[in-house]
Structures are given as C-alpha cells and as structure tokens.
Amino acid sequence: MIEIGQAEFIGNIKKALNRKDSCKQTLEDIIQTVPNSDDLKLLEKIKGRDNKIHAALFNRLAENGKSLNMVVTMKKDAQSAAASIARIAAQKNSEWGDKKTVVAWDHPLVRSLELSTHLQACNIPVHYPDLKSGSNQLKKFSTQAADSFIGITSADFCIAQTATLTMKTRVGQPRCVSLLPSIHIAVIKPGQILSDLKELYTLLKWDSDEQTEGITDCMTFITGPSKTADIEATLVNGAHGPKELYVFVLNE
Amino acid sequence: MNILNYKSEAECAINNPVLQKALANLQERIGKGTAQGYRELPEGPELRLKAHAIRMRSIENLDILLIALADGIRKNGGHIHFAYDGKTALKHCLEIARKHNVKLAVKGKSMLTEEIGLNHALNDAGIETVETDLGEYIIQLAGEKPSHIIAPAIHKTKEQIGRLFQDKLGIAYTDDPPALTRAARKALREKFLQADMGISGCNLACAETGHITTVSNEGNIRMATTLPKVHVAFMGMERVTADLKDHEILFRLLAMGAAAQKMAGYVSYIGGPARSGQTDGPEAFHLIVIDNGRSRILADTDFREMLCCIRCGGCLNVCPVYGKIGGHSYGYAYSGPVGAVVNPLLMGINRASDLCLGESLCGACMEACPVNIDIPRMLLLLRAKLAQGDKTWDVKVKSRVEQVSFAAWSCLIQSRPLYDLFLKTAYHGQKLLPRNNKMISRLPFAGKGWTQSRDLQPLAEQSFISRFKDNFAEKQND
Amino acid sequence: MTSTKTVTLFVQCLVDSLYPQVGEAMVAIFNKLGISMNCPSDQTCCGQPAFNAGYRKAARAAAKRFIKIFENSESIVCPSGSCVNMVKNHYQELFEDDVKWLERAVQTGQRTYELSQYITDILKIEDVGACCNGKITYHDSCHLLRGLGISEQPRRLIRNIKGAELIEMLESDRCCGFGGTFSVKYPVISTAMVDDKVHNIIASGADIVTGCDISCLMNIQGRLNRIGSSVKTLHIAQLLAD
Known part of the structure; x- marks a missing residue:
C-alpha cells in the first residue's frame, strides 16, 4: 500500500504528462468560458419558439417515447391530467402493500393538479414532502415514497431526440418520487420540451438562471421506465425503478 | 489476482453450447444494433x-x-x-x-x-x-x-x-x-x-x-x-x-x-x-x-490512448474472439479487446501475454468503439514488447525460439536465391507429410496447431516468381 | 483493350509459394485488359508476418527491402488486402522515427493497390469479361475491409462475371479466424472462428467461396477440405481470369 495525498497523486500525473513546472494552466484555460455566437443563437432559438414548434417537438417526443415504453400524451389542462392520473390510480394495483398511496412533488405545476381532490373519490391519499418539518419528519417522506405505487413529479426539461426527462434535486422535489413508486408520472408544459441534448447542455452551461442554480447536488436524466436485459438479453421493464413512465404535457 | 489460464478457459467456453448461444445472441442483438445506431446518428x-x-x-x-x-x-x-x-x-x-x-x-x-x-x-x-x-x-x-x-x-x-x-x-x-x-x-x-x-x-x-x-x-x-x-x-x-x-x-x-x-x-x-x-x-x-497503474499508462504515449476508454463494453459485442471464448477466459476484471490491452498494462505484460497474442487483429473493435480507440495498434505494440523485451514495462522476451526463427526468416527473405533454395528444400521435404485430398493433413512442430483441425495447401513445385520469369517475362519482351 | 499503363506485380509470399496459380490468374487478367506488367524477381515478403508477431526490427528490414525494390514503380498491384494494408498503413508506423524512410514508405504506399481496387478504382473497369457458372459467395477479409475500406469493388467485379451469381453469406465481414500466427498458436479459438465462417459459407448455398486474400482463403479452404465439403475456394483473381 502506498499512501499519498492529493499533491503527490497529481504530481505523478504531471510527471506522466511531462509537465514543466512553469505550466500554470487552470481549468479556465481549457474550457469554454464565454458563449460563442452559435451558443447565443441556440439560446435565442430555444426562447423564441412558438406553439407550432412546441407541438412539433411534442410529436417527436411522443414518437421517440414509444419504443422506450414511455407514454407521452398531451392533456388540455390540469383538470384533464388529474383525471387521467385518477384513472391510472384506480386501475393499477399497489405493488408494495395493500393500501394505495401516492407521493408527489411540492411543485406549482403538480400542486395545480389538485390531486388530493381527484384521488379522494377512490380513497387514495397523496403525500407531499412537508417542508416545514424537522429532519426526522423529512426522512419519513422516503418511507412514504417506498410504500406508494405512484409518484408524481414535474421536470426541468424533456428532450424530444432521446425522450429524456431531466430534473435537478431541489427542496420539495425529492429524488425518490421518480424512483421508488411503481409508476412515475411527470407533468410538464410544452415549453419545457427541447429538441436535443445539445440544447439541454447549452442551457445548462449558458442560460443565466441555470448558471446561477448550478446543476445541484443531484441532477438526473430519465429515459423510459427502469429496464434490464441481464437475463438472456431479454428486455424487462421495472428492474429497480418504476415499471411504467407517463409524461403528461399540459397544453394550457 | 487470478492466474491466467487463457487457452484452457477458452476451450471450456468453446465447448459450452449454452454459452456459445448466449454470446452469439448478445453479439447479434447488441453488436449489430450498435453498428446500426452509429450509422443512424x-x-x-x-x-x-x-x-x-x-x-x-x-x-x-x-x-x-x-x-x-x-x-x-x-x-x-x-x-x-x-x-x-x-x-x-x-x-x-x-x-x-x-x-x-x-x-x-x-x-x-x-x-x-x-x-x-x-x-x-x-x-x-x-x-x-x-x-x-x-x-x-x-x-x-x-x-x-x-x-x-x-x-x-x-x-x-x-x-x-x-x-x-x-x-x-x-x-x-x-x-x-x-x-x-x-x-x-x-x-x-x-x-x-x-x-x-x-x-x-x-x-x-x-x-x-x-x-x-x-x-x-x-x-x-x-x-x-x-x-x-x-x-x-x-x-x-x-x-x-x-x-x-x-x-x-x-x-x-x-x-x-x-x-x-x-x-x-x-x-x-x-x-x-x-x-x-x-x-x-x-x-x-x-x-x-x-x-x-494508470499513471504508468499515461506516461507512455504509445498507450495513453487506452485511457480514453469509457468501459462501455462495445468492443466485446463485436469481437469474434470474445464471441467464442467469453469473458472468463480473460482472467481479470476486464474482458474482450479492451481487456486484451488494459489487463496486460495493469497486471503485467508477460503475465497476460496470452491476451496480447490470442487475438486475430481483425479490427472490428475499433469500429465499434464509441471513442474510436485503436486497440489493434496497441495489441501490436504489446506483441513487440513480448517479442523483443522492454525495460520500461519490465517485459522479458516471451520466446527465444521464436526470436531465433524470425531472425532466420529475416535472413532468408533478404536474399531471393537463398529464399528459393529454402522453398525448394521445403517442397521436397513436405513429400514426407500425410495428405488428405491433395492437401497436407499433418504438420510437424509449430505447424501442428494448424493441422489439428485444418489441412494445408502444399508448396508449389515452382514459385510464381520463377514461373513468371520462365513464361511471361519473355512473352512480354517479344 | 489497350492501355499505356504498366503495373508492377507485388506477389504475396503465400501466393508465390503456395498458390502460384493466383499470380498467374492476375497475369491473365492484365493480359486480357492490355496492361503491361513487370514483376521484380528479387521480391520476397513485405514483412507483415514479423510485424504482426512483434518483430519490428525484422519487419523494418523487410520493409526497406520492399521499398528499394518497388519505389520506382508506377503502380504496384497485389492480390492481397493485408499485404497492401501493411505497405500502405503499417510501414508508416515502422518508420515513424525515421523521416527519410517514412517519406519513401509513404511514396511507395501511395502507389500500392489491391487488385480489385486497382481494376475498379484506377482502371475504372467493372467488367473484365470473365465467365464462371456458379453461385459465388464473398468473404470480406479484415484488413482489406477495415484497413483499406474495400468492400464494394470486388463485389462489383463478381456481379459482372458472366454466368455467376453473387450470394451474400451471413456475417461476411466477420474474421475467419486466420490472424497469422494466431491460427497456429491458438488453434482451438481459431478453429471455432473458422467453423462459424464455414457454416455461413455452406448455409449460403454457394458453390464457390472467394475473397481478395489468399491467407483467409487458405484457412477457409483448409477447414472445408478437412470436413470434406464440396464448396470450392478460389481467389477472386482466379474467377476474373477465366
């Protein structure tokens, strides 16, 4: 065992790279630190999209989602999305317990669905993370998520090219909602659909709001429901994460 | 660490019909899917x-x-x-x-x-x-x-x-x-x-x-x-x-x-x-x-490229050797073409010499690599170290006998008359070997491996170069 | 058909000693096309066996000899993809620290062609007026395909053979398991690979398997002969000469 610290570890690499001591480069000398004209043009393009373009992106997203067993549908408003969620909740069985419960993000778009009202009819409680509570209470939410059969989130973006949802972790928007329940439903607006990953990375890198927030302690990309092909290369959905994934696009 | 038993593990794998089917299935589905996917990017x-x-x-x-x-x-x-x-x-x-x-x-x-x-x-x-x-x-x-x-x-x-x-x-x-x-x-x-x-x-x-x-x-x-x-x-x-x-x-x-x-x-x-x-x-x-062991790879510009690898396993899904011998034959964490380069560099080139030599150099891995790593180039360099020895990587000459054979071969091909003499002698010598349907069915020495499962075309009585001199060169001069 | 072109024959050592009929077929093709030829009688081997086995010094000596013999030729044509790949691509690796020889290697490499490539890409001929009755399947040899990027040229030539039908086998681009010394040092693995190849050849229903590299074909033929198959193995030059 050879125990060395960071300086010596990096020193070895410098030696391997044949670096001169005079080399005082830092990361800023290597990466792009100012957006170029292409980046700016792309940012403009994303911001300047109208309904027609969003509709076309939606169609591409829905098409690309199909082969991933990911259901992408347009909903005319929050009411209709909530009704769809209630239908799914009524039809599907609970996987991890007898009782059906739902967990959801504390997020304006998710709140606008008024899920508690819609799910009351079938007697399904909806749990939101309780932001005012102490840390023990916070931890309890994970247990609630583990017992739930549906998790409802929004997302930051959804990429049409790959059918990928992207979400940063924020207070009130825990990771486990898109992970522990058997069914994950994400609700987004048409303007959140991007064309491809290049647009996403351009926004992450150069959009001022994104820059300010950073990519948080955990940013996740989700493409389709959980899957595995580890047994004889046969595709099976629902290895550890959700078995089903729905994206509802609220067109209002 | 594992002791490498490439040949016997490989033979085991080849004789396991279940594994053969699984490997073929994997390469058929994912290997071909990846190639198609690259084309569709x-x-x-x-x-x-x-x-x-x-x-x-x-x-x-x-x-x-x-x-x-x-x-x-x-x-x-x-x-x-x-x-x-x-x-x-x-x-x-x-x-x-x-x-x-x-x-x-x-x-x-x-x-x-x-x-x-x-x-x-x-x-x-x-x-x-x-x-x-x-x-x-x-x-x-x-x-x-x-x-x-x-x-x-x-x-x-x-x-x-x-x-x-x-x-x-x-x-x-x-x-x-x-x-x-x-x-x-x-x-x-x-x-x-x-x-x-x-x-x-x-x-x-x-x-x-x-x-x-x-x-x-x-x-x-x-x-x-x-x-x-x-x-x-x-x-x-x-x-x-x-x-x-x-x-x-x-x-x-x-x-x-x-x-x-x-x-x-x-x-x-x-x-x-x-x-x-x-x-x-x-x-x-x-x-x-x-x-x-990675800084050692980094220091050698011949092999630095190997550090580009992002361990996707794509090369395994197309390699015809992996497709037959499976992953266990490689005897270490990394299998397939990537393993054939990385394992020797991490665990010792002599120790993993079978991995450097036991590949057909077909080049399919490079086409399948998402970061286009030239694995065949590095396999050849590893072979050069085994053939000649190498101080930087502490490599001992793998086979003195082979070294001498290639030295002799080198002399032979430097002189056409000498080469012709060799061909003539070998032509007469091969008459002693058994035949199957006009082809040689059993070779001695190093050639044994070939005739274990294959026949070999015998040497011609007259080489092409000699025939050309006799038959065509004159005609053209006429 | 007449042409002012002259080709210099670069004869793979295996063709020279084991399959002279392939060399003669190449001569017949060029005669038919009215191309004049010469064939340096002191050539031996391009050095590929040594290079692949790691003996770079011996390979370098062979390469220098090759360059000296061939560097003044207008067009160097060889009935083997892997030998051409050696001269065109690997010679540069051999001489990367020797500017003078590197230059000579590059110059020589630029004028070196594989036979089917030379006929289609340089002579711009796709029909050499050959006849052959039978179903033919084509094996893509690795260095020809991946080293030189040649796959369509030989197929076009085969399709234009009168009476012949080109049938694609499954995985024609998969290695046959030859790999030089690999086939002798690791016969079990090599055999498993050539068995897959032979299986695909037989399953294609072809009477003849062909290709542009006699080394692969020697491997395939050796296995076909051992299992008593009636499929014939012929180098593409032999098909095009008739």
Whole structure:
C-alpha cells in the first residue's frame, strides 16, 4: 500500500504528462468560458419558439417515447391530467402493500393538479414532502415514497431526440418520487420540451438562471421506465425503478 | 489476482453450447444494433472521432481536471480521496464504513471495484455487500465472476438463473425473465431500504461543475446513491472530462456503445451530499480517485490512448474472439479487446501475454468503439514488447525460439536465391507429410496447431516468381 | 483493350509459394485488359508476418527491402488486402522515427493497390469479361475491409462475371479466424472462428467461396477440405481470369 495525498497523486500525473513546472494552466484555460455566437443563437432559438414548434417537438417526443415504453400524451389542462392520473390510480394495483398511496412533488405545476381532490373519490391519499418539518419528519417522506405505487413529479426539461426527462434535486422535489413508486408520472408544459441534448447542455452551461442554480447536488436524466436485459438479453421493464413512465404535457 | 489460464478457459467456453448461444445472441442483438445506431446518428459514425478528441484532450490535461474536480466536490460538501493503488482505495472505503458504522452496503456495477477486489475486502470486514445490478446480483449469488462489462451474467441461461433463485431466494422455480426480474426487484428493494452505505463507480466526471456521473438502465445506482446515508463512489482517475458540454456527445455514444441505445435509462450527476431541507440523498458523499497503474499508462504515449476508454463494453459485442471464448477466459476484471490491452498494462505484460497474442487483429473493435480507440495498434505494440523485451514495462522476451526463427526468416527473405533454395528444400521435404485430398493433413512442430483441425495447401513445385520469369517475362519482351 | 499503363506485380509470399496459380490468374487478367506488367524477381515478403508477431526490427528490414525494390514503380498491384494494408498503413508506423524512410514508405504506399481496387478504382473497369457458372459467395477479409475500406469493388467485379451469381453469406465481414500466427498458436479459438465462417459459407448455398486474400482463403479452404465439403475456394483473381 502506498499512501499519498492529493499533491503527490497529481504530481505523478504531471510527471506522466511531462509537465514543466512553469505550466500554470487552470481549468479556465481549457474550457469554454464565454458563449460563442452559435451558443447565443441556440439560446435565442430555444426562447423564441412558438406553439407550432412546441407541438412539433411534442410529436417527436411522443414518437421517440414509444419504443422506450414511455407514454407521452398531451392533456388540455390540469383538470384533464388529474383525471387521467385518477384513472391510472384506480386501475393499477399497489405493488408494495395493500393500501394505495401516492407521493408527489411540492411543485406549482403538480400542486395545480389538485390531486388530493381527484384521488379522494377512490380513497387514495397523496403525500407531499412537508417542508416545514424537522429532519426526522423529512426522512419519513422516503418511507412514504417506498410504500406508494405512484409518484408524481414535474421536470426541468424533456428532450424530444432521446425522450429524456431531466430534473435537478431541489427542496420539495425529492429524488425518490421518480424512483421508488411503481409508476412515475411527470407533468410538464410544452415549453419545457427541447429538441436535443445539445440544447439541454447549452442551457445548462449558458442560460443565466441555470448558471446561477448550478446543476445541484443531484441532477438526473430519465429515459423510459427502469429496464434490464441481464437475463438472456431479454428486455424487462421495472428492474429497480418504476415499471411504467407517463409524461403528461399540459397544453394550457 | 487470478492466474491466467487463457487457452484452457477458452476451450471450456468453446465447448459450452449454452454459452456459445448466449454470446452469439448478445453479439447479434447488441453488436449489430450498435453498428446500426452509429450509422443512424445525425452526425454519423464520424462522431466517434470527435469523442476521441474530447477524451484525449481530457487525458492530456488530467492534472488540471482532477484538481478542479477535487475543489468542486469539496465546495459542494463532499470528500475526495486519492488512492495510488487498490489497497489504499480499500483502506479509505473501510475507514468511511467504520466511521459510519456500516453493516450493509449496496453496490452499483463497477468494474473498478472488481479490479481492486472491494467486495472481498468489505466482506472480510464483516460488512454485507450486495451487488444490485441484476446481472451482478445473479453472479454474486452464484459465486462467480462477471463475464461481460455491461452484461455480467450473459453466460447464464434463464433456467440456470431460475434454479439459482429457487435455491437462494426461496422462490418457486420459474425461467420467465420478467418473473425472475420481479423476484430480484423484491429481494433487493429490502436491501436498498436497509443499507447504510451505497457504493457506485463513476462513468464520467465533470471538472467544470465538480460532479461525478453514474449511468444505469435499471435504476439500481440511483437507489444505492439516494437511500443510504453514505455514498462512496470509486473513479478511475482518467474518467474526468473538462467541460460540461463534452458530456452531450459522450453520453449519447456511451449508451450506443454499451447497449445500442440513444440514451441510457438513468444518468445522474452527483456533486455532494444532500442539501438541508431535502428528504433524501446521502448525508455524506465520498469520492475515491484511483491510479492503480494508470499513471504508468499515461506516461507512455504509445498507450495513453487506452485511457480514453469509457468501459462501455462495445468492443466485446463485436469481437469474434470474445464471441467464442467469453469473458472468463480473460482472467481479470476486464474482458474482450479492451481487456486484451488494459489487463496486460495493469497486471503485467508477460503475465497476460496470452491476451496480447490470442487475438486475430481483425479490427472490428475499433469500429465499434464509441471513442474510436485503436486497440489493434496497441495489441501490436504489446506483441513487440513480448517479442523483443522492454525495460520500461519490465517485459522479458516471451520466446527465444521464436526470436531465433524470425531472425532466420529475416535472413532468408533478404536474399531471393537463398529464399528459393529454402522453398525448394521445403517442397521436397513436405513429400514426407500425410495428405488428405491433395492437401497436407499433418504438420510437424509449430505447424501442428494448424493441422489439428485444418489441412494445408502444399508448396508449389515452382514459385510464381520463377514461373513468371520462365513464361511471361519473355512473352512480354517479344 | 489497350492501355499505356504498366503495373508492377507485388506477389504475396503465400501466393508465390503456395498458390502460384493466383499470380498467374492476375497475369491473365492484365493480359486480357492490355496492361503491361513487370514483376521484380528479387521480391520476397513485405514483412507483415514479423510485424504482426512483434518483430519490428525484422519487419523494418523487410520493409526497406520492399521499398528499394518497388519505389520506382508506377503502380504496384497485389492480390492481397493485408499485404497492401501493411505497405500502405503499417510501414508508416515502422518508420515513424525515421523521416527519410517514412517519406519513401509513404511514396511507395501511395502507389500500392489491391487488385480489385486497382481494376475498379484506377482502371475504372467493372467488367473484365470473365465467365464462371456458379453461385459465388464473398468473404470480406479484415484488413482489406477495415484497413483499406474495400468492400464494394470486388463485389462489383463478381456481379459482372458472366454466368455467376453473387450470394451474400451471413456475417461476411466477420474474421475467419486466420490472424497469422494466431491460427497456429491458438488453434482451438481459431478453429471455432473458422467453423462459424464455414457454416455461413455452406448455409449460403454457394458453390464457390472467394475473397481478395489468399491467407483467409487458405484457412477457409483448409477447414472445408478437412470436413470434406464440396464448396470450392478460389481467389477472386482466379474467377476474373477465366
């Protein structure tokens, strides 16, 4: 065992790279630190999209989602999305317990669905993370998520090219909602659909709001429901994460 | 570390019809799917060259990138440890486990932890360590080693897995892959919810933002890095890239190389422990950056390119040799063409000489590589070291007999009259050899290997050069 | 057909000693096309066996000899993809630290062609007026395909053979398991690979398997003969000469 610290570890690499001591480069000398004209043009393009373009992106997203067993549908408003969620909740069985419960993000778009009202009819409680509570209470939410059969989130973006949802972790928007329940439903607006990953990375890198927030302690990309092909290369959905994934696009 | 038994393991694999079918199936589905996927990329297969350039640029600035990554991780409240060798990495991990009083660890698939023997070390320390990637879980239950970087249990049939689960999980026998997957899902969920420590590898890190990334299709790594109170990530030092936007190309190509997908199921950027007010995520995040022989590869510009590898396993899915001998023959964490270069460089070129020599140099791996690594070039260089010896890499000459033979060959081909004399002698000599349908059916000495299963065209009585002189040269002069 | 072109024959050592009929077929093709030829009688081997086995010094000596013999030729044509790949691509690796020889290697490499490539790409001929009755399947040899990027040229020539039908086998681009010394040092693996190849050849229903590299064909033929198959193995030059 050879125990060395960071300086010596990096020193070895410098030696391997044949670096001169005079080399005082830092990361800023290597990466792009100012957006170029292409980046700016792309940012403009994303911001300047109208309904027609969003509709076309939606169609591409829905098409690309199909082969991933990911259901992408347009909903005319929050009411209709909530009704769809209630239908799914009524039809599907609970996987991890007898009782059906739902967990959801504390997020304006998710709140606008008024899920508690819609799910009351079938007697399904909806749990939101309780932001005012102490840390023990916070931890309890994970247990609630583990017992739930549906998790409802929004997302930051959804990429049409790959059918990928992207979400940063924020207070009130825990990771486990898109992970522990058997069914994950994400609700987004048409303007959140991007064309491809290049647009996403351009926004992450150069959009001022994104820059300010950073990519948080955990940013996740989700493409389709959980899957595995580890047994004889046969595709099976629902290895550890959700078995089903729905994206509802609220067109209002 | 394993003692390499390439030839006998290979023979075993070739004589195992179940494995042969599984390997053919894998290569047919994923290998061909990947090739098709590259062709369908908006940028075409040429995108791989761009990815190669991105990776090379990162490798050539590794010192700067690692410093930036370390600063970023610390700024985000995480811890970073640097381990020169595997043992030190294990020590760091065990210390973290002890500090947090860890009893149960859940693991995402990581070839690096396989390389350093992490599971063994944790088990020895009394920490139950559960592999959570379905394929890894299967082989852990079976007490075997992974045979593929991405599909570790590809060598097992659904019937074998059915019996294994019946035995180890106490479920009724089934060979239905969805039912088997559900059984593992249920068993592992318990572990995820109870575990104190989550262990992952790292696919790519980002120096600019101070994040590592993890990739999976199953969601097991998200589970392992979200639920337990401590997350320990292991990263080969070469996995860091400079710029966040580098990831756009690399993730698309990684998914394509690994599983013929446009994008992997889950990609997570992890930059530290959970922030206050969050309901999940670990309380502590540790990144262990490992050298373990990599700086030696970095120092040799002939092999530096190998550090571009992002361990997608794409080369395994097309290699005709891997397609016959499977992963276990390679005797080390990495199998297939990538293993044939990386294993000798990490474990010793003489020790792994069979890996350098036991390839047909067909070049399919390079076309399948998402970052276009020239594996055949490096295999040839490794062979040169074995042939002639090499001080830098402590390589001893592999075969003096072969060395002498090639020296003789070299003399022979320097003089046409001498060469002709040799051909003439050999022509007469071969009359003593047995024939099958006019072809030679048994060769002596080194040629035995050929005629074990094949016949050989005998030497012609008159060489072409001589015939040309006699028949054609004159005619042309007329 | 007449042409002012002259080709210099670069004869793969295996063709020279084991399959002279392939060389003669190449001569017949050029005669038919009215191309004049010369064939340096002191040539031996391009050095590929030594290079692939790691004996770079011996390979370098062979390469220098080759360059000296061939560097003043207008066009160097060889009935082997892997030998051409050696001269065109690997010679540069051999001389990367020797500017003078590197230059000579590059110059020589630029004028070196594989036979089917020379006929289609340089002579711009796709029909050499050959006849052959039978179903033919084509094996893509690795260095020809991946080193030189040649796959369509030989197929076009075969399709234009009168009476012949080109049938694609499954995985025609998969290695046959030859790999030089690999086939002798690792016979079990090599045999498993050639068995897959032979299986695909037989399954294609072809009467003849052909290709542009006699080394692969020697391997395939050796296995076909051993298992008593009636499929004939012929180098593409032999098909085009008739």
